[in-house]
Amino acid sequence: MRQHVNPLSKNFDEIERIPPFIEMFNDSKLNLHLDIGCASGDYLFELALENTNWNYIGIEIRERLVKKAKLKVQDKKIKNLYFAFGNAYNILNNFNNKFILKNVKSISFNFPDPWFKKRHYKRRLIQPEFINILSKLMQKGSLIFIKTDVKDLFENMDCTILGNINFQKIDDRYFNNLESFNPNKVQTNREKYAVSNELSIFKRIYIKI
Ligand SMILES: C[S@@+](CC[C@H](N)C(=O)[O-])C[C@H]1O[C@@H](n2cnc3c(N)ncnc32)[C@H](O)[C@@H]1O
Known part of the structure; x- marks a missing residue:
């Protein structure tokens, strides 16, 4: 168990x-x-190599992991991938960094920490304030992908995103017609664990309208 x-x-x-x-x-x-x-x-390294027609940014709050990922990008001379260390909310809400959300075509929240205790819910990533920032800055037609193996967290994230009138859920069939690339093609490490342990996976895609 990690801390x-x-x-x-x-x-x-x-x-x-x-x-x-x-x-x-x-x-x-x-x-x-x-x-x-x-x-x-790992998920982004795989996507970045599989689909070189896109750029990728990963944000992670554990500094040691980001340092290692940055070194790996340099070693492998990958030119379409960047990692940033910190709390994603603070990074994306910073005035100087608004250009990221203004230009992003899709965002994934893969298996975010569930913070099971009620008094810790405020530590969860997907909060109304955060979704409001995304809704103000993301372009129309850009997408949010969520995925988790915790049903209660899925319902909470779904309710929070749909509570913002600027996002609508889309089904996979509609998504397949969008000619957007599909970040769900690649499994994350947590997803591989969930699949091998036969855990249910809850996922949804939203579009900014
Ligand atoms: C359960 S892990 C899932 C990792 C990966 N997405 C996967 O599917 O294998 C959740 C990750 O989110 C990171 N994290 C949690 N809160 C964060 C925040 N506010 N900003 C950036 N990263 C965060 C954690 O450190 C952890 O690495």
């Missing part, structure tokens, strides 16, 4: 400088996918 990081700790009030896309990527004009709570980034 969970409290995202509301003052340690995360200060955020690292996020460079402009032109410094992050070889081709800064490509479509952008953002993965929030990316852990070691």
Whole structure:
């Protein structure tokens, strides 16, 4: 069992400088996918190699994992992938970083920490304030993907996202017609664990309208 990081700790009030896309990527004009709570980034490494026509950013609150992922990007000379360390809410809500959400085409929240105790619900990633920020900055037609093996968390996230009038759920058939690339093609590490332990997986896609 890993120690969970409290995202509301003052340690995360200060955020690292996020460079402009032109410094992050070889081709800064490509479509952008953002993965929030990316852990070691294995999922993004696989996506970045499989679909080189997109750029990818991963945000993770465990610094050690981000340092290792950044080194791996350098070692492998990958030009369409960037990792940022910190609380995703603080990074994306920062005035200087609004360009990320303004340009993102899709965002994934894969198996976010469930924080089972009621008094810890405020530590969960998907909160009305956060979804409100996404809804204000994301372009129309951009997508949010959520996935979890915790039914109660799924219902909470679904209710929170649909509680914002700017997001609508879409079904997989509609999504397949969008000609967008499908980040669900690749399994995350938690997903591999859930599949091998025959846990139910709850997932949904939303579009900004
Ligand atoms: C259960 S793990 C899932 C990791 C990965 N997405 C997967 O599916 O295998 C949740 C991850 O989210 C990260 N995390 C939790 N709260 C966060 C926050 N506020 N900002 C950024 N990352 C966060 C945790 O450190 C952890 O790595």
